[in-house]
Amino acid sequence: EAGVVQSPRYKIIEKKQPVAFWCNPISGHNTLYWYLQNLGQGPELLIRYENEEAVDDSQLPKDRFSAERLKGVDSTLKIQPAELGDSAVYLCASSLLSGAADTQYFGPGTRLTVL
Amino acid sequence: AQSVTQLGSHVSVSEGALVLLRCNYSSSVPPYLFWYVQYPNQGLQLLLKYTTGATLVKGINGFEAEFKKSETSFHLTKPSAHMSDAAEYFCAGGGNQGGKLIFGQGTELSVKP
Numbered sequence: 001e002a003g004v005v006q007s008p009r010y011k012i013i014e015k016k017q018p019v020a021f022w023c024n025p026i027s028g029h030n031t032l033y034w035y036l037q038n039l040g041q042g043p044e045l046l047i048r049y050e051n052e053e054a055v056d057d058s059q060l061p062k063d064r065f066s067a068e069r070l071k072g073v074d075s076t077l078k079i080q081p082a083e084l085g086d087s088a089v090y091l092c093a094s095s096l097l098s099g100a101a102d103t104q105y106f107g108p109g110t111r112l113t114v115l
Numbered sequence: 116a117q118s119v120t121q122l123g124s125h126v127s128v129s130e131g132a133l134v135l136l137r138c139n140y141s142s143s144v145p146p147y148l149f150w151y152v153q154y155p156n157q158g159l160q161l162l163l164k165y166t167t168g169a170t171l172v173k174g175i176n177g178f179e180a181e182f183k184k185s186e187t188s189f190h191l192t193k194p195s196a197h198m199s200d201a202a203e204y205f206c207a208g209g210g211n212q213g214g215k216l217i218f219g220q221g222t223e224l225s226v227k228p
Contacts, residue, residue, distance in 0.1 A: 003158075004158070031214055033214070040124075040220070040221070041220060041221065042119075042205050042207070042218030042219050042220055042221050043159070043205075043216075043218050044218070045215050045216065048214060048215065056215060091158060091159070093158075093159075095214060098214045099214060100147050100209040100210040100214060100215075101147045101164070101166040101209075101210075102214060103149075103161055103164065104161075104214070104216065105161075106151075106158035106159040106160070107158050108156070108157055108158045109157075109158055111156075
């Protein structure tokens with residue numbers, strides 16, 4: 001079974017430029033998560049989708065960040081414009097259901113460097 | 116508010132020695148607790164999880180953890196460290212807000228030959 005796929009793996013951009021990350025969850029997984037992981041820190045949830053509905057986006061900085069999961073499968077996370085402080089790893093995860101006990105499976109992440 | 120604290124950002128052990136990584140949580144309701152491992156440039160991989168039932172949980176690669184409600188702890192142990200265990204380990208808790216996980220800061224485990 002294929003795992004969570006993310007692309008690109010690495011991205012370097014100048015500040016104020018836009019950037020987008022793509023995630024394809026494990027087949028059949030209804031719940032998709034985007035996490036932000038700063039260097040030396042644990043992941044922090046940005047947004048959680050159940051199918052195509054964003055059910056928790058309270059930690060997403062909506063002035064510059066947006067996300068979509070139009071058909072309830074793959075998802076895109078966008079930053080526009082990027083700032084120096086956005087340099088981090090962006091992790092995507094998926095789970096079969098949305099319960100608190102359900103295992104979340106993580107992709108390899110996209111490492112963003114903003115210059 | 117729920118929080119997860121990992122004691123020690125870096126732990127170093129000799130190969131063959133006991134591994135003990137500490138995790139404490141705070142929660143007003145019985146939590147679900149997880150340990151994940153992250154190798155360099157890779158995503159997080161689940162080692163084990165506690166949901167309900169037996170408080171001693173066995174995971175992959177010889178790791179286990181014990182849920183102790185009285186101590187609000189969920190420490191991770193392995194009797195004998197392997198060089199391949201060198202990685203970053205994250206404790207996480209959930210249960211109050213659907214599928215939202217709260218992660219600790221992480222503990223980097225080094226294994227000396």
